[in-house]
Amino acid sequence: MVHIQMWWVFAYMQRNLCWVVLLAENLLSLVNTLLIDFSPGEVRVAALSDQKIIEFYHHNYSNIATVGAIFCARVTHLVSRSRLIFLDIGLEYPAILSQPKKALDIGQRIFVRIVQPARLDKGAKVVIVPDQELQRHLGAAEAVKGTIGCIVKAEHPINMCIRLYEDTLENIICSPLSSQKRLESILGYEPKIPVKYTNSEIFREHGIDDVIEESLEPVVTLAGGARLILENTSAFTAVDIDSGPLSPVIANEIAVSALADEIRRRAIGGGIIVDLIPCRDRGKYVTQLRELVTKDPVPTRVSGLTPEGRLELNRRRVRRSLQEELLNEGPQYDRCPRSVGFEILRRCVRLGLVEQSLNIQVSAHPIVVNLLKNILKAAVLEAESILKVSIRLQESKNSKVDSYDILL
CATH class of the missing domain: 3.40.1260.20 (Ribonuclease E, catalytic domain)
Incomplete structure (x- = not known):
């Protein structure tokens, strides 16, 4: 009888632990602070909800092939069966245009917009810029006179973050003190939120550097001793859940909640397959994850459960992941x-x-x-x-x- 009562108490504690974790996640979901760190050749941006780190951005000035950028391109190769077209856009790897509405010829010059960044040894995916949109950039298009390369840069991460979170943003902290003119040049306007300039190492003082290092590791330790293991492959991201001392139901609930944060913090895109711990009514985790990803500004589709009971979702690949940005390809997790x-x-x-x-x-x-x-x-x-x-x-x-x- 005592054994049964102790087990009931342990289960009750696990259930309350789960709801405390989920409640904390919901309370800390609104971005209210932006940290901007300028340094030679790059700018780093962190979006925070109080002290919780939501997203990172690493933007180096030499990387112009980001989502939204418009390029003047030249057709170099046609693959008739798959209706793929390879384009020279002036970068290391040719861009890929899929199933264009009109026929194109080798050597023809067209204007395209990047919709998915290059990764590994694959070029960026692009679409043809509609005539109406091209009219807005007519001056830039005429200026290049058919020269292959970027004619309109993508929105800067700083502008994008302020645009996305302007309704909840309360603080902008920028380092160093001398970066005021650079920030004003990027924004092109004076933000409504006052900007605090400092010479402090804001990424170190707010613990951002430590969280970046943690986010490069494949294993995430969760509340109660459970673990989330994320392994990136060229095809998809595989996610495994280790329950530790927790019950399968509680471990799955905590892990699914943490997964929504991790894929956003690590900027993971593409297909994601989650190997849930076997338990009854795994369909509720589909509903749970669908609710959580509504907070993510990047479109994310939770497909549901596979016949084997794995949870499948797809997050649009709008930029390189944190791992692709900072690590070499391979299982050693070495810095690039x-x-x-x-x-x-x-x-x-x-x-x-x-x-x-x-x-x-x-x-x-x-x-x-x-x-x-x-x-x-x-x-x-x-x-x-x-x-x-x-x-x-x-x-x-x-x-x-x-x-x-x-x-x-």
């Missing part, structure tokens, strides 16, 4: 050289300004040094302009790409 290069420049500026150093030397992996000397050269020059000193780059013998030293 470009993200390490930007991190080095951020630290050089922070340390150099604090120490008022007249000499800065960076010792890093040869691949990172090569990037800083070539592709990221403009970002290095920007850092040197801020510091008013030159940054000396030296190749190290470290085998890890993310290992580096900064000597002042």
Whole structure:
């Protein structure tokens, strides 16, 4: 009898834990704070609901092939059976146009808009810009005179966040102090919400850097000891739920709630398949997830359960995921050289300004040094302009790409 009562108490506690977690998620769903961190070659943006981090954006100035950008393109290859057309838009990989309404010829120039960013070794997916929309950009289209490349840039993440969350936004914090003109140039107008400028490391002080590192890991530890495991593949994202000490029903409810946050925070797009823990009435998790994703500004379709009882959904791929942005492809979860290069420049500026150093030397992996000397050269020059000193780059013998030293 005592054993039955203790089990009932444990089950009751689990049920209340679940509802506390779900209630907290609902209360912390409105974005009210925007953190904007300018650094050489890039700007990082974090959207917060009180102290809860909702979304991250990493925007480097050299990446022009983002969703919404308009390009002048040239037809290079036609695949008749699948009605796919490959286009040269001036980037590394050809863009992909699917099933156009009118016939196109090799060499023909057209104007297209990116609807899905390039990823891995695949080019961006595009659609033809309608004539009415093209008329609005007629000046830009005429200016390029058929030159292949970007003619209209996509909306900046800062503008997009302010537009999406203007009804609930209460605070905008921008770093450094000297970034006021840059912010005003991007916005093109004075925001209704007052902007606080600071020299503080706002991403570190608000715990953003730590959460970014956690969001790059495949395992998410949940309340009560359950776990969510997310594995990205080229075809879809597989999600597994580990109940730990919790019952299957409670673990599934907490995991589904956390999943809605994680796919948004990690900017995961495409197909997602969730391996729910077997239990009765798994259909209720479909309803639960459909309600949760209504808060996501990115269109997300919860398809339902597969015949095997797995939960299937699809989130529109509107930008590169956090993992694609910061990590190399593969199971090792190593940092990609470009993200390490930007991190080095951020630290050089922070340390150099604090120490008022007249000499800065960076010792890093040869691949990172090569990037800083070539592709990221403009970002290095920007850092040197801020510091008013030159940054000396030296190749190290470290085998890890993310290992580096900064000597002042």
